[in-house]
Amino acid sequence: MQFGDVIGQDHIKQKLIEEVNEGRIPHALLLCGNEGVGKLPLAIAYAQYICCTNKQSTDSCGTCPSCIKFKKLIHPDLHFMFPIVKNAKAKKEICDDYISDWRHFLEKMPYMSINNWLNELQAENSQAIIYARESDEIIRKLSLKSSEGGHKVSIIWLPERMHVVCANKLLKLLEEPPQKTIFILVSENPEMILPTILSRTQRLNIPRIEESCIANTLQTKYAIASADAQNIAHTANGSFVKALDAIHLNEEKRLFLIYLLA
Ligand SMILES: [Zn+2]
Incomplete structure (x- = not known):
């Protein structure tokens, strides 16, 4: 994923x-x-930009060995932590057990909500959290040498859903970060994160996406007609997840009409 793939901002x-x-x-x-x-x-x-070995002035190069691994989200120094629902039957208990689902899902749908992710896991009505055991996993991974001699990056999606044991271990890591290690926390409810963790981070608020950028993406990447794209972008209120929901809703309505008329 390059900056060029990010809508607006x-x-x-x-x-x-x-x-x-x-x-x-x-x-x-x-x-x-x-x-x-x-x-x-x-x-x-x-993260891709940091690890790119041929950085351009406005984006990563997209073609160096690091970028190619990032494209598939398989770079060995890129680690993810995200909420999951344990599935004892399938022996899926940590993020790594879900990593192929996660990569596949992100490639298909980089703009997603926790509900989209739960649907993907077929765990719609469950409470997804980042379990206590996950902190041992991240400590283990970050203690390994960076495979390419560069930075190690750990992206934590929705740290507000982290078990308190995990949060306390993360705090220790943030207090004494291993060398050349970067944590990127991606949060929708930062007030639910431990204040001691918050105080160790540099906060960057991400605003709503500009309406014109959403409309433009809907037209160019989703082949939505101009007037519809403007309407959807307006009601999406700066959220591309909402814009995608609106497309799916429109599509369902259309199919339902076809069904009624058949
Ligand atoms: Zn590159």
């Missing part, structure tokens, strides 16, 4: 790129904002 992209090029990469960055504004795509694009 030009100011944020520019700020992140400047920080990298001026050597001011924070140990822990907290991206805050509403659902659907592109925090997770931004986090991944930022």
Whole structure:
């Protein structure tokens, strides 16, 4: 995922790129904002930019060995923590057990909500959390040497859903971060994160996506007619997740009409 794949947010992209090029990469960055504004795509694009070996002035190169691994989200120094629902039967108990679902889902749907993710896990009515055991996993991974000699990046999606045991271990890591390790926390409810963790992060608020950027993406990438794209973008209120929901709703209505008329 490159900055070019992130809808709008030009100011944020520019700020992140400047920080990298001026050597001011924070140990822990907290991206805050509403659902659907592109925090997770931004986090991944930022991580890809940091690890890119042929950085351009406005984006990662997209073609170096690091970028190619990032494209498939399989870079060995890119780690994810995200809420899951344990599935004892399938022996799926930590994020790594879900990593192929996660990669597949992110490639298909980089703008997603927790409900989209729960649907993917077929766990719609469950409470997804980041379990206590996950902290041992991340400590183990980050204690390994960076495979490519560069930075190790750990992206934590929805840290507000983290078990308190895990949060306390994360705090220890943030207090004494392993060398060349970057944490990117992606949060919709930062007030639910431990204040001691918050105080260790550099916070960056991600605003709503501009309406014109949403409309433009709907037209160019989803082949939505101009007037419809404007309407959807207006009601989406800066959230691309809402815009996608509206498309699906329109599609369902259309299919239902076809069904009625058949
Ligand atoms: Zn590159």
